[in-house]
Amino acid sequence: MSATGNPTTSTCRFSTRVSLRWPPEPAHETTDTIVMSVQDWYLDLRIDKETGEIDWAIAGQRLVESEEPLRVTFTHEIDSHNAFDSVDSGTFVTLPNGDDLETGSMPRPDLPGAPETEYEEVWRELPFTPGPKGAPKEIAWVLESEDGDQDTEGEFAVTKTFLGRLWGTYLALEQAQVHTRRKDSSGEWTVKKTGTEVSARREEWSSGWEDRYVIGGSGPSLLSMKSGFDVDDGKPRWSKPGEKVNLQGRSYIVRAFEEN
DSSP states (O other): OOTTSOOTTOOOEEEEEEEEEOTTSOOBOOEEEEEEEETTEEEEEEEETTTOSEEEEEEEEEEEEEETTEEEEEOOSEETTOOTTSOEEEEEEEOTTSOEEEEEEEEOTTSTTOOEEEEEEEEEEOOOOOOOTTOSSOEEEEEEEOOOOOOSSEEEEEEEEEEEEETTEEEEEEEEEEEEEEEOTTSOEEEEEEEEEEEEEEEEESSSEEEEEEESTTGGGSOOGGGOTTEETTEESOOSTTOEEEETTEEEEEEEEEEO
């Protein structure tokens, strides 16, 4: 077991943000943030503590660029800031108390024009929340909705959804997007994305699955763990990354799966 009590063999990570700093300004924290990752895929939901609205919601791949120092690039398949063209890369250093200091640069949304700005974020790993008792194993997974066929040039309306479970914590993020596909001068496909507001659902297991946040226009209709949609007769309905599953008439790709 790790210092958090999480299995050392797990590929999953579960963390919260302790502080954000835009140097030389002082550090602060105004959000209730959790980030869950399973293997190479993640969901990140940050809720403004004062308003209860989404501060930032993103989801995609977590790509390790180097180990020493640890440098990670996060793709944005969902982005409530609509900053799909920005490269999200951070360098991580472990602090004496065990927290992680992330440094890099990113658009600063509270300033006009959201200029690219250097930042410092402090992250703290959390113990995994136990899931329902009686299950043979704890499970974690990430699903991404299929976009449909986009093999020609043009604009395509897409409803992008990510669903993620890490033991007893569940996140669902959804965003209406427009994907514009063009071929560049070399014949390679390029895709430009724009998105509207993100809807979100966060649930946690106690004596049952309980809502923590349900936000946005489609928040109430996002899949809920209360329906038990990920298990069948006590067993996971999927287990192989890359396989496709149908949930309420929509097709999803299994991006990651783990049992412990």
